[in-house]
Amino acid sequence: MSSSSKAASDLNPRTTHYEFLGPPGALAITIGVPAMTYALYFGCSESHGGCPPPIDTALILDSLSNPSWWKGLWDTKAALAYLAWYAFIVVAWVILPGDWVDGVPMRNGVTKKYKINAFSTALLTFGVVAGVIYRYGPEPLTFIYDHWLGLVTASILMAVVQGLGCYLASFRKGALLALGGNSGNPIYDFYIGRELNPSIGSFDLKSFNELRPGLILWALIDVGMVCEQAIRRGGFAKVTDSMWLVVAFQLFYVIDALYNEPAILTTMDITTDGFGFMLAVGDLAWVPFVYSLQARYLVFNQIELGPINTALIVLVNLAGYYIFRAANGEKNDFRNGRNTKNLQYMTTESGRKLLTSGWWGRSRHPNYMGDLLMAFAWSLPTGFNTPITYFYVTYFAVLLIHRERRDSEACKIKYGKDWDKYKKLVPWRIIPYVY
Numbered sequence: 001m002s003s004s005s006k007a008a009s010d011l012n013p014r015t016t017h018y019e020f021l022g023p024p025g026a027l028a029i030t031i032g033v034p035a036m037t038y039a040l041y042f043g044c045s046e047s048h049g050g051c052p053p054p055i056d057t058a059l060i061l062d063s064l065s066n067p068s069w070w071k072g073l074w075d076t077k078a079a080l081a082y083l084a085w086y087a088f089i090v091v092a093w094v095i096l097p098g099d100w101v102d103g104v105p106m107r108n109g110v111t112k113k114y115k116i117n118a119f120s121t122a123l124l125t126f127g128v129v130a131g132v133i134y135r136y137g138p139e140p141l142t143f144i145y146d147h148w149l150g151l152v153t154a155s156i157l158m159a160v161v162q163g164l165g166c167y168l169a170s171f172r173k174g175a176l177l178a179l180g181g182n183s184g185n186p187i188y189d190f191y192i193g194r195e196l197n198p199s200i201g202s203f204d205l206k207s208f209n210e211l212r213p214g215l216i217l218w219a220l221i222d223v224g225m226v227c228e229q230a231i232r233r234g235g236f237a238k239v240t241d242s243m244w245l246v247v248a249f250q251l252f253y254v255i256d257a258l259y260n261e262p263a264i265l266t267t268m269d270i271t272t273d274g275f276g277f278m279l280a281v282g283d284l285a286w287v288p289f290v291y292s293l294q295a296r297y298l299v300f301n302q303i304e305l306g307p308i309n310t311a312l313i314v315l316v317n318l319a320g321y322y323i324f325r326a327a328n329g330e331k332n333d334f335r336n337g338r339n340t341k342n343l344q345y346m347t348t349e350s351g352r353k354l355l356t357s358g359w360w361g362r363s364r365h366p367n368y369m370g371d372l373l374m375a376f377a378w379s380l381p382t383g384f385n386t387p388i389t390y391f392y393v394t395y396f397a398v399l400l401i402h403r404e405r406r407d408s409e410a411c412k413i414k415y416g417k418d419w420d421k422y423k424k425l426v427p428w429r430i431i432p433y434v435y
Contacts, residue, residue, distance in 0.1 A: 011108055011177070019192070019406070026191035028404040033281050034156045037289055038073070041149060044293065044388045046300035051386045075150020081143065082154035089212045092121040093203070102399025103265045108176050112197060114204060114265060118211045125216055129223060138227030138236070144220070145228040145299060148289075155214075155285040162284075163190060163277030166205065170195035170274075174311040178274030206275040210264055211257060217288040219254045222247045225295035229302065241310055242303040242381035246294045249317050249378050255333040263328075268407070290392065294382050297389050305381060313380045320373025327359040327366040346425065348418040356425045363428040364408070368400045372430075404429050 020026055044051035063069040089103025105111045132140050144151065167190045170177060181194040196204045229243055230236045257264075264270055273279060305313070334343065334355055344357035359366040375393040382389035408429075412419045429435055 012182055015180055023185045023188045024186045030191050030277055037285055051297055051388050054154035073153045075147055077156040078113055078147040078150025082151055086213055089391030092124055095119045101262050104271045114207050116261050118261045122216050122258050138384050139229035141224040144224035152289050159284045162280045166198040166275050167194050181274035182429045191277050193276030196274050196363045198275050214283040214287040215254050218291050219251050221288055221292040222250055222295045225299050228299045241305050245381045246378055294378055294389050297382055303383050313377055317377035319376055320370045324367050330358050348415050354422050361426055362432045363430055364426050365404050365430050368430045
């Protein structure tokens, strides 16, 4: 073996541990995520009989075997609109000013720089939308509701193109691969992401997709649902309190994430995972079109909550946000050498410190508990007529449990016996005395 080949194999070792049950699981999720995105539309849609509609197995099988049904998933106007949206976001990244921030040093010794301007991109987007509504009224934004299915298809196709393009590009000489995405199995590596940080010059595709095209589109979709309901009810003043509540919660969450953009640079998505179909379809299709399900439901199931129910739901959301921010604040301060609350901690053999008091003494991931409370608050305004609008919080719980277990496995490798000691000091994974 030549020295250059050996260096490459040392830097990019073969992946020997599978996640998601290996290639069969990766294939199932690759098919399942788009299928579930469509299913949540057909299973909760006024044009298809309600939420859920009456189950007619014969009709479902007939539709799936009919080429016309499959052709109906395509919408040229929606595809062009989605491409225009993605192009707009890319151009905004290029032309809007932003600080260049260092990421976490990578194992090849390189520290990437990331342009931070997601928040200003959102402000530009909201400014354009406000101008359109002021000039033309809410009608233009109803395009989103009317062309929902085509927009979903366009976003999924974009994810497929990006996932496949990044997989093929990862075979070029000098590419830094994700430690978990170099198994040699094309199905698995395409799904999980083979290259760690695919980039075009200074344009990092993974960090760009993480916040901009999907997250801002989620907010834009919510605004579109308000506009659709306003048309039906005779103006914005008659939009239901449940719709305003869902949109306010979700817009605040999106804006908060965009404003704190540098925080994503230390997340597992950026530092550890490769960029493949998993992240692409999640960022581009799943986030905007699944997370906005509650707002879409409230377009055709218009619920008035009243002041008391509204106040209670607001309290649930505020409690979740407080826990989420307070926990992350403690962690970030401690990592940066500030311990103003005199929090207790244990020191590992490697010299690293693990918090054992404050929010991080209550559970190993108290921020996840805050996230789950907020997700629950987003579903509460839809009432209890259907479990489908609670899909998000159910899915999110499964996602966070899986992520917590991935993190625990990584920490076991990183800290060894010290991790076992830490787990005795902080026994609860996410919710104290529950899990």
